[in-house]
Amino acid sequence: MNTILLLVLLGLFGFAASGFFILRFRLRVMEEALRKERLDNEQLLRRGAEFVANVSHELKTPLAAIKGYSETLRSAIKRDPDKALEFLQRIDDNAERLALLINDLLELSRIEAPNFHHQVELFKVDPVLQEVREQFAHKLSGRGQTLLVRNEVENLNADKRMFEHAITNLLENAHRYSGASSLIEITGTLKTENGRIWAEFKVQDNGPGISVEDLPHIFERFYRADKSRNRLSGGSGLGLAIVKHIMLSHGGHVKAQSEAKRGASFALYFPL
Ligand SMILES: Nc1ncnc2c1ncn2[C@@H]1O[C@H](COP(=O)(O)OP(=O)(O)OP(=O)(O)O)[C@@H](O)[C@H]1O
Ligand SMILES: [Mg+2]
Structure with a gap:
């Protein structure tokens, strides 16, 4: 009788112990998955911030040129009309560049969108x-x-x-x-x-x-x-x-x- 009780107790103990180890293993796997998700999110945020910084930088360059040339144009328009025409051309080139950049950015985000459909x-x-x-x-x-x-x-x-x-x-x-x-x-x-x-x-x-x-x-x-x-x-x-x-x-x-x-x-x- 005592032996049976002992065997039952041992069985129960073994069952509880293996349950405990399985639970611990599952917790480890969950912890690892959460850690990986956190790292992925951090990387995503970092890439997003980098992208915004790059876009801002690229937009700033032609915008600053447009602003600079239009200010110089103001003073050149009366005393040097030929120079003024050259500045107008530069403003036009930079506006064109800005338009191209915005088109490319829109195209890229359109193709990357998860619900994007081809024709x-x-x-x-x-x-x-x-x-x-x-x-x-x-x-x-x-x-x-x-x-x-x-x-x-x-x-x-x-x-x-x-x-x-x-x-x-x-x-x-x-x-x-x-x-x-x-x-x-x-x-x-x-x-x-x-x-x-x-x-x-x-x-x-x-x-x-x-x-x-x-x-x-x-x-x-x-x-x-x-x-x-x-x-x-x-x-x-x-x-x-x-x-x-x-x-x-x-x-x-x-x-x-x-x-x-x-x-x-x-x-x-x-x-x-
Ligand atoms: N055929 C090529 N010969 C030599 N270098 C090239 C060639 N194609 C691309 N590159 C290099 O690869 C870089 C990236 O090309 P990409 O087409 O992505 O940008 P970009 O031409 O600088 O600008 P964008 O295409 O947006 O007007 C270029 O800046 C250039 O340095
Ligand atoms: Mg190119």
Whole structure:
């Protein structure tokens, strides 16, 4: 009888002890999850604050220029009308830059929104590439740059406006950073990778390229490889961040390859 009681007590003790350990283990897991959530929230807040600081800085530069030129314009308008016209042009350039920056910011937040929906349609690729070529013809010939387009992807099921936007951003970069008389190529091909078929669109140039230090960062918002560049002459560093999000929202991706002094190549991959 005593032995049975002892066994029952031992069983109960074992049950209680294992319950206690399971409970402790669960509490540890919960504590760890809470700690991770707190760290994630802190990181999110830090990134948000960084983003606001960057945006403010980018907005301030052209705004300060507009304010400065309009003040100087006031005094130049009577005594030096030619100078006054030049200041007016600078005000116009800065207002344009401000408008572009705001458009890019709006586009980025639109694509990143959780309830964002594409206007997906099946469209012919050649006419879109032809349109892009025509849009850039004047700019490219102004710098003696040559554009070659070779495409074997007939149709694409994607958001046509966004496809055009991504190609345009890459071509704008190739035009802006590859220097005078450079050769720029756009190639569209079908690729098989990991058993899936992708439409690959490459924009390649033979300009100075991007260094190994800068390459991992160029898709970050506001990142510019050339730190010494005049803020007013270049872009704001949002173009490639927009391209990346366009591709992610299509279930695709973008790859950049470059070696300093040997040109840069950007490839967009759309799943078929
Ligand atoms: N084809 C290229 N050749 C050399 N450097 C490039 C090329 N494309 C991009 N870069 C570098 O990557 C940086 C980030 O490019 P991104 O398009 O995001 O910004 P941006 O061109 O400076 O401004 P935005 O596109 O907003 O007008 C550029 O500032 C430039 O330094
Ligand atoms: Mg750009």
